[in-house]
Amino acid sequence: MPESRNSRLTRPETLTAIGIFVVAAGFLFPTYDLRAISALLPAAMLIGLLVLSVFLLLADQRKASAGEDAAPMTKAPKRVIGAFLMIVSYALACDFVGFYISTAVTIPLVAWTFGYRSPVGLLIATVIVVGTIWAIFDFGMSQDFPTGRLWGR
């Protein structure tokens, strides 16, 4: 079954090729401000990326016209997006709320959300991980982790 024009353009590799092309072109602009010798290697790499992304695009479109289906990036997009969001919010929480609180919340939250639902197991795991980190890094090595920007200094 031949693909519609629209789905030809949303094939993952095609999208990636277009993405690489756009980003590499964007990065080319700042190279104008550099000395020629400073700009040489980065510009060469960016132009390389531009050319290669065109090759990638053509190869993928050729596959598309040959009727090859593109493999989807993931079978469970919701889960992948959820996982990414959780990881990013964990980093933000560490930054703004503080490392220990965020970690103590994140470990059980992520594990529970993604399917591990034993309350005792979650509690034990959280206590062991946070406790070990505290004992080694804070107590043992007096290493500071983010305390949370929200609370000021």
Add this chain to the structure above:
Amino acid sequence: MYSDLLHALPDVFAWTNFAAVVIGVIAGIVVGAMPGLSATMAISVLVPFTFGLEPLVALGLMAGIYNGAMYGGAIPAVLLRIPGTPAAVATTFDGYPMAQKGEGGFALQVAVVSSSIGGIASAFALMLLAPPLSKVTLLFGPSEVFWVAVFGLASIIFLLGGNPVKGLISACFGVFVSVIGSDPIYGNDRFTFGQLEMLDGINIVILLVGLYALPPVIDLLETPLKTDGVNSSKLGTQSLWKALPRMKSYWKTWLRGSLLGIWIGILPGAGGSMAAFMSYNEARRTSKHPETWGEGEPEGVAAAEVANNADTASALIPALTLGIPGTAVAAVMLGGLLVHGLQPGPMLFRDNPDVVFGFMWQFLFGAILLVLLGGSLATNSFARLLNLPRPLLGSVIIVLMLIGVYSIHGRMFDVYLMLGFGAIGWVMDRLKFPLPPVVLGLILGGFAEENLRLALRIGRGDPMVLFQNWTSLILVALTVAVVVGPTLKKRFIDSRKKA
């Protein structure tokens, strides 16, 4: 000098000093084995802490951690395809396929024995040949180092994978990332967008954690239904004594990998990852059955692991004699030496022989202890960690990634950067872009550029400065041989087949 070496020995066996090495090795294996944590990070966290310690205790810890971590990195590389340290990237090539075939236990045994052999060879090089080898380092000025970097970059062509376009995109991406930061000559900003945090360039650990650790974490969370752990947790371990005879035939690989590792170690700047890649490529090139490589060939694990440990002690040769560390970890360790008033230079060996030679012994014992501690620790505890329910394992790795990246410089900026690379890494992983070219490009791209430009300045713009002496010419010849050799060989074989 050799009498100094013996004189330093009793101190090493003082129980605190020896305990430091043992603790260091164990800590190093653990740190290396935790996805996200790296040797560089562990030692930089340790350095301020060592101010209050006796020199040999502090140095013993560092020697142990370095040795331990270089092997520890192999554990998640084999079991999860997450290299625990940058130098373990090449270990994933055959280690992970072995684990999937249920041979993870043997892969780890090959790794620990090879690591130990590499470490012992390197420690002997440091103990017995430091002064002459430091003369070798002096032969390598900017133009020679440039050719070393080109030699390393040339090996990217063997890492491109099935689709050369994708492989080259990976390589270009890696090299491009390597130029971010201040210009090596003029110091002006390149692509930092005003962020001071990016002026020093992108630390390899940040990129590595993002590219290699985040995608598997997403996998763990994406298909969490199998709550019985990951496939590769079935290790199929047998006792080390039964496994050893199977490794007999690797002696050539071990010898070659050790020499390569020691050589790369004494050159400033390149480090363990390059040694491991090159050793792997060379071993595959000379193998009688190269087609099995990448599909779970134990010798591939041996080649990578022997080389990434063989540069540990040898990286300290230029660090101790010239003040120029051979690897990123050695650079951090140099700080630990300065803290104890140990100034690198020719006088170091005269002024503080007991400490310096004691430190060398500690490297040797660290490497030997690796077999004793590493084998059982890895198979008994870490493999069991993989039996954790997948969502839980994923969430714990997320925490470790944050700690590992945050602790390098103590800033959240790096964590966000890591997450950015993680997103890129996930796309690359799913679309089967090879990751090793990115790593090698990042390590060697900017390094090659810096040395090329220094060389051109020395030659006042005349490119002939690059071909001025035998060292350069030999390196050029080697590069050509490595690049063109396999193609010619293939043609030759093909033509004979036709005939």
Add this chain to the structure above:
Amino acid sequence: MLNIFKKTAIAGAMILSAGAALAEYPEKPIEVIVGYSAGGGTDVMARTAAPFIEKYLGDGASLVVKNMPGASGQIGVTEAANAEPDGYTLGTFNLPGMMARTIDREAGYDRDSFTYLANVVNDPNVIVTSKASGLDTLDKLLEEAKANPLAITVGMSSLGGDDHFALIKLEEATGTEFTIVPFKGSAPARTALLGGHVAMGILNISEVAEFQDQLNVLGVATKERSPFAPDLPTFKEQGLDLVNGSMRGFIAPAGLPEDVQAKLIDAFSQLSGDQEFLDAMAATANPVEVVTGEEFKQLTSDLYDLANGVWQTSPWN
């Protein structure tokens, strides 16, 4: 909303800290921000000096070193400049680098952002040549430089640092021209010299002290012979007016309460008479020269003018 909350928190902290400053300083640990990783020259200076400062501040004072590495110390010094001026945040300060960075890039501070406490280390520049070059005296070097302008390659650490300014001073004083080869740091530059890949080098005395046998040290850029290596002649002795060096010291944010400032400067000024401190610094290759308060401020100002002057005539990036 978030902002209001933050502002109240800061205001609260300010009131608290002002109260603290009025009471007997110091009442809590003092944080010293070091702009380099643990184990670097500046870090070792801070950690070596810390127990002595604690001793002279008395009353169980405690100094905690905090490393904020990155961008040649700029991240740390910016943090120190913008900290609360209550005496509980100090920072390390490197000259001429910290001033040169305000000229060659946008910096989040300037020379008025600081309360100048004390410069502790003065590591003078030295000119060295490789054994292979055959230029084993200053006269031979200058003669060759005049005969063949730009023919001599000079290895040094980055542009816009003390090495670079020393070279510019040399070029101006003698009417010569050299080809600069800026390595990433002194150790690679020194290695290139040892290997004979560059002919001449400008380094610091602490960096060549261990290598005197492998290099020709032509002179030291100090007014008088450095106690760190008393057998090395100065340029002054050889008829060349060249004084330059790399300095490391301590600053606090501008606007420190006067009593706190006085107490800190008093503690720092006692360092120069403490033999134990001097020995500890010598062991870690840090030549000590303590300059406090106003004098330190003047020194910084002079170096800023020097760097600015160089930048106006020959910008390096």
